[in-house]
Amino acid sequence: MRVLGVDPGLTxxxxxxxxxxxxxxxxxxxxxxxxxxxxxxxGHRLVAIEQGxxxxxxxxRPEVVAVERVFxxxxxxxxxxxxxxxxxxxxxxxRRGIPVALHTPSEVKAAVTGSGRADKAQVGAxxxxxxxxxxxxxPADAADALALAxxxxxxxxxxxxxxxxxxxxxxxxxxxxxx
Amino acid sequence: MRVLGVDPGLTxxxxxxxxxxxxxxxxxxxxxxxxxxxxxxxGHRLVAIEQGxxxxxxxxRPEVVAVERVFxxxxxxxxxxxxxxxxxxxxxxxRRGIPVALHTPSEVKAAVTGSGRADKAQVGAxxxxxxxxxxxxxPADAADALALAxxxxxxxxxxxxxxxxxxxxxxxxxxxxxx
Numbered sequence: 102m103r104v105l106g107v108d109p110g111l112t113x114x115x116x117x118x119x120x121x122x123x124x125x126x127x128x129x130x131x132x133x134x135x136x137x138x139x140x141x142x143x144g145h146r147l148v149a150i151e152q153g154x155x156x157x158x159x160x161x162r163p164e165v166v167a168v169e170r171v172f173x174x175x176x177x178x179x180x181x182x183x184x185x186x187x188x189x190x191x192x193x194x195x196r197r198g199i200p201v202a203l204h205t206p207s208e209v210k211a212a213v214t215g216s217g218r219a220d221k222a223q224v225g226a227x228x229x230x231x232x233x234x235x236x237x238x239x240p241a242d243a244a245d246a247l248a249l250a251x252x253x254x255x256x257x258x259x260x261x262x263x264x265x266x267x268x269x270x271x272x273x274x275x276x277x278x279x280x
Numbered sequence: 281m282r283v284l285g286v287d288p289g290l291t292x293x294x295x296x297x298x299x300x301x302x303x304x305x306x307x308x309x310x311x312x313x314x315x316x317x318x319x320x321x322x323g324h325r326l327v328a329i330e331q332g333x334x335x336x337x338x339x340x341r342p343e344v345v346a347v348e349r350v351f352x353x354x355x356x357x358x359x360x361x362x363x364x365x366x367x368x369x370x371x372x373x374x375r376r377g378i379p380v381a382l383h384t385p386s387e388v389k390a391a392v393t394g395s396g397r398a399d400k401a402q403v404g405a406x407x408x409x410x411x412x413x414x415x416x417x418x419p420a421d422a423a424d425a426l427a428l429a430x431x432x433x434x435x436x437x438x439x440x441x442x443x444x445x446x447x448x449x450x451x452x453x454x455x456x457x458x459x
Contacts, residue, residue: 143382144374147367151375171360181350181363188326188364189371195323196330203322 102257103130105163105194106250107154108242109171109187110179111146112139114153115242118161119232119250123258127251129232130161132243147189154193166194167253169245170203204252209245212252224248281436282309284342284373285429286333287421288350288366289358290325291318293332294421297340298411298429302437306430308411309340311422326368333372345373346432348424349382383431388424391431403427 102122108115114135121127135153137146158166168191171184194201207217213227225237225244231251238244281301287294293314300306314332316325337345347370350363373380386396392406404416404423410430417423 142374142380144370144380147371148374151371184360184363185367185370188367191323191364192326192330192368192371195321195327201321201323 102165102254103161103163104165104167104250104253105157105161106246106248106253107166107168107187107190108245108249109169109183109190110242111137111143111150111182111186113240113242114150114186114190115240115244115246116154116157117238117243117247117250118157118163119247119254121254123255126233127231127254129234129247131157132238132247133157134240134243143185147185150186150189151193154190158193158197158199163199165200165202165253165257166190167202167204167249169209169249170205172205202253202257204249204256208256209248209252212255213248221245281344281433282340282342283344283346283429283432284336284340285425285427285432286345286347286366286369287424287428288348288362288369289421290316290322290329290361290365292419292421293329293365293369294419294423294425295333295336296417296422296426296429297336297342298426298433300433302434306411306433308413308426310336311417311426312336313419313422322364326364329365329368330372333369337372337376337378342378344379344381344432344436345369346381346383346428348388348428349384351384381432381436383428383435387435388427388431391434392427400424 103120106117116135117132118130119127120130135150137149168187171180171187191201210219210224211217214223221241228244228247229237238247282299285296295314296311297309298306299309314329316328347366350359350366370380389398389403390396393402400420404420407423407426408416411426417426
C-alpha cells in the first residue's frame, strides 16, 4: 500500500510518501514540505497548496491520502489555517477518487511511539528508525507527514476489518427487513 | 460591482449575487444554497461544494467573492466544517483570479442593520427591504450570503481608500529608504 501523509498547515504543509504493509519493513519514497508565504492573500495561499498537493499526487500516485484530523480546541491561533489547508488536501484527493483517511494526532503518536502523548522529538526518532533513515526528517511537519502515512498503513487492516463487519451487518439487517 | 456572497457551511453553503454601488439601490441577481449530504465522506462533500461554487462563478461571473470570516471561538461543533467550506470557496475564486474579501459576522450585521449584534430575523428583514424582495430569502444561510454581498458593496469604497493610503505610504517609505 502506498500512502501520502499530509500534515496540513498554511505556512508549512508536511508531505511524505510511505509504501508497505503492516508487519513488514516500510519504505519511504519521498518527503517534503509545501510552503506558502505568510504575507500572501489567503486565497492565493490555498491555490499554492492545491498546486503543491497536485504535484505530489501526480508524481507518487498514492492509493490513499492520510490527513491529520484537525480539532477546534487545539492551537486556536493556527487552527483555522490548518483546517483550510486540510480541506484543500482532502479536496485534491477526493476529486481524483483517492480515498481520504483521517487520523488524530494522538492516534499517530500512539501508532509510531506506543504513546499518544509522545513529543515531536520522539515521533521524529521513531520515524527515522522505522524508515531506516540516516537522520530525522526536517522540519517536524515533514516527519509528522511520514508518521501519518505509517499510522495509516498499520491501522488500515483493523479499520478494514471493522468496515467489513459493519457492511456485513448492514447487509444482513437489510436482508432481514420486511420488503 | 457584482458580488457573490458566500455564507460557508458543509451542510448548507449560502450563495447570493448582488449588483450595485454604494449609495444607489441594489439588485439581487440570484440566491440559493449549495447542499451536501451530512452522511457523505468529508472529501466528497468538499468536492460537491467545489462543483456548486464553480457553477455559481460560471453562471454569474462576479467581480468579487465575499466570504464570511470564520473564527475559531464560535460554534465549536461546526467551526471546522465552516472553515473547510470557506477554504473551498476562496480556492475557487482565487484560482480564477477573482479577488476574495472576508467580512466578519458583526461587520455584515452592522452594515445591513446598523447593529453588529442584530439577530437572524433582523438581517433577513433588512436584506428583504434593501433588495426589494417580496419575502425574506430562505433558509437563513441564503439571506446571510446576500447580506455579505451587500456588506461588501457598501464597505468596498472605504476599504479601497484605505488600501490606496497604505500603498501610497509604502511607496513613499520605499522611496525614502537608502538604497
